[in-house]
Amino acid sequence: EAQVTQNPRYLITVTGKKLTVTCSQNMNHEYMSWYRQDPGLGLRQIYYSMNVEVTDKGDVPEGYKVSRKEKRNFPLILESPSPNQTSLYFCASSLFRASSYNEQFFGPGTRLTVL
Amino acid sequence: AQSVSQHNHHVILSEAASLELGCNYSYGGTVNLFWYVQYPGQHLQLLLKYFSGDPLVKGIKGFEAEFIKSKFSFNLRKPSVQWSDTAEYFCAVNAGAAGNKLTFGGGTRVLVKP
Numbered sequence: 593e594a595q596v597t598q599n600p601r602y603l604i605t606v607t608g609k610k611l612t613v614t615c616s617q618n619m620n621h622e623y624m625s626w627y628r629q630d631p632g633l634g635l636r637q638i639y640y641s642m643n644v645e646v647t648d649k650g651d652v653p654e655g656y657k658v659s660r661k662e663k664r665n666f667p668l669i670l671e672s673p674s675p676n677q678t679s680l681y682f683c684a685s686s687l688f689r690a691s692s693y694n695e696q697f698f699g700p701g702t703r704l705t706v707l
Numbered sequence: 708a709q710s711v712s713q714h715n716h717h718v719i720l721s722e723a724a725s726l727e728l729g730c731n732y733s734y735g736g737t738v739n740l741f742w743y744v745q746y747p748g749q750h751l752q753l754l755l756k757y758f759s760g761d762p763l764v765k766g767i768k769g770f771e772a773e774f775i776k777s778k779f780s781f782n783l784r785k786p787s788v789q790w791s792d793t794a795e796y797f798c799a800v801n802a803g804a805a806g807n808k809l810t811f812g813g814g815t816r817v818l819v820k821p
Contacts, residue, residue, distance in 0.1 A: 623806075623807045625807070625808075627811075631814075632716065632813045632814070633813055634711070634713075634797055634799075634811035634812050634813045634814050635751075635797065635799075635809075635811040636811070637808060637809070637810075640807070640808065642806070650808070682750065682751065686807055688806070688807060693739045693758070693801045693806075693807060694807060695753065695756070696807060696809065698750050698751040699750060700749075700750045701750050
């Protein structure tokens with residue numbers, strides 16, 4: 593089944609304790625992206641990647657890191673989480689063609705609470 | 708930078724009532740437009756999309772949306788809602804030159820009372 597998976601689905605942690613949220617897709621998509629969802633603000637893009645070893649900042653990258661060593665995986669790293677990073681996080685993937693938009697497929701979300 | 712506004716944050720209505728959710732965007736060039744739905748506890752699902760052609764687009768579950776270029780709007784409608792339409796709805800825009808980036812509105816929570 594074609595899908596985007598995220599782990600963990602729920603996480604409660606404390607300020608300053610490094611964590612990684614994994615994202616994996618099995619559709620051979622070039623493009624992957626991370627969003628955070630906050631009430632009243634919709635989804636905002638954190639980072640995106642157009643292919644292996646190619647990543648770039650989205651609209652709200654502060655406090656986050658990503659890596660794209662393999663095509664299927666795009667982990668989100670919080671080196672020193674803070675309470676303002678408490679949010680619902682979504683990973684998405686799609687094909688990438690520079691001349692056109694390609695539909696993004698979203699993962700199930702990871703609810704993160706930073707105490 | 709482009710932005711997307713959804714005018715209603717919360718909507719409460721009864722079954723069989725008609726629904727219309729407003730969405731306006733700020734971008735002067737070519738855009739691709741989307742409505743997503745998020746049912747309680749679930750991830751985003753694409754309801755419908757507009758790329759070009761007929762400005763009235765039909766999506767899944769009886770939803771439709773109309774693109775009015777002069778008003779920079781892409782409003783979502785459903786003639787008769789059901790209790791199962793209770794969800795949060797997001798309008799999203801992809802600017803033609805922005806690759807695959809989506810810019811989302813703040814979302815509208817819809818509660819349909821049985």
